[in-house]
Amino acid sequence: MKYEFDWSVLYTHRQLLLDGLLATIEVAGIAIVLSSLIGTAVGTLRHFSPQPIKSLFIAYTEFFRNVPPIVQFFFWYFAVGLGSFDGAILGLSAFQSAYIAEVVRSGIGAIPRTQIEAARASGLSNTQMIRYVILPQATIRVVPALSIEFINVIKNSSIAMTIGVMELTFQTQEIEARTFRGFEAATAVTVLYVMLAFIVVIGMRYCERTLRIDVRGG
């Protein structure tokens, strides 16, 4: 190996890395919130809707999760003409919300039927039942699967570089282009991605524990 490492580029280009990290957090953060909201809505509505409307939600989930994210990004950016940031947010949220909808749906499906019957018997309306009986119980069940989905949002946000969002992966290329020190930059960025995923895992574990205590306490 003839390559001489020069890790100082990480320090001299720390601003690029920091900007990239913030952009990744921003894109992934917004997409996590949006896709959770859309995913929960679609997953819940799909479970409780009568037939013709139900197929609409099924079509949504099946379409957006079976088209690669890069194709969705390019569609919003080049065909529709959205900005790179908006295109990335929209593409990422649509793609991931379809998966989250499936997670939520299976979480709801795992709730015993008796819970729904009990809710109906105690006179709760449909919305009350979903709000107070279904979603709280479904949330606990889906937390582990959701943390995988959130990590996937962070990972898939890297694809936004292809439409010009200056996030972490983009900055790797930038540092490579400026200094030919791609190796060091890629190592640093890889470590940052692993750390972000680690934070999600820790955060979701914490959520899971809090939720469980909450439920046991009634």
Add this chain to the structure above:
Amino acid sequence: MDFSVIPRNLPYLLQGFGLTVVLALASMSASLLTGTLFAMLRLSPKRWVRIPIGIFIDVMRTIPLIMVIFWFFFLMPIVTGHPVTPIVAALIALVVFNTSYMAEVIRAGILSVSKTQMDAARSSGLGYLRAMWHVVLPQAFRNMLPAIINRFIALFMGTSLVYIIGVTEFFRAANNINNRVFQSYVIYGFVAVVYFVCCYGLSLIGQHLLERLDPSSRASTERLLPRPSSSA
């Protein structure tokens, strides 16, 4: 909108699509083997084998596929001193990336087979590897087929990312045409429909297999969970 760009460029698109299929099939076949190896290593009773392999698998699964592709295309030549062609780099990246996921699928599959099967095989005189290969893995494979199909869908979609290092697979082929004729709606719409038909079709096969599996043998949680998203 000029829909005729699709039929006019069909041979070129088909060529790209062929490469996409080849990339997906080749990297899946390779990672079935490497994944089995890694799954067995992760189940090893020896801690110095199990722990590093576990770290590799878990870390690998938190890195975006694009980064893995960059690693192999831009960075391996620096380290090894040999340049790699884009298509070789793409294949290696896809195999390495998918190996970590397949290892987990296969590990869940192996664990879904009752331990007594291994005990019975060993006590009838088979060595560990033979018992694994002839007794445990065939049963595990049957249990994990739906999960393997889901990984294949993710991999199929993932091949679109090797576009960035210049491999002319389906997505890049479509992109090249668009750079020439500027029919973004038609072209990206067409690409989306093609990917959708392939991936949705595969997911239907997966669902069918899942339903056909003997319900009494449903020990693996991998299959009971919804399909985890294609992580790229």
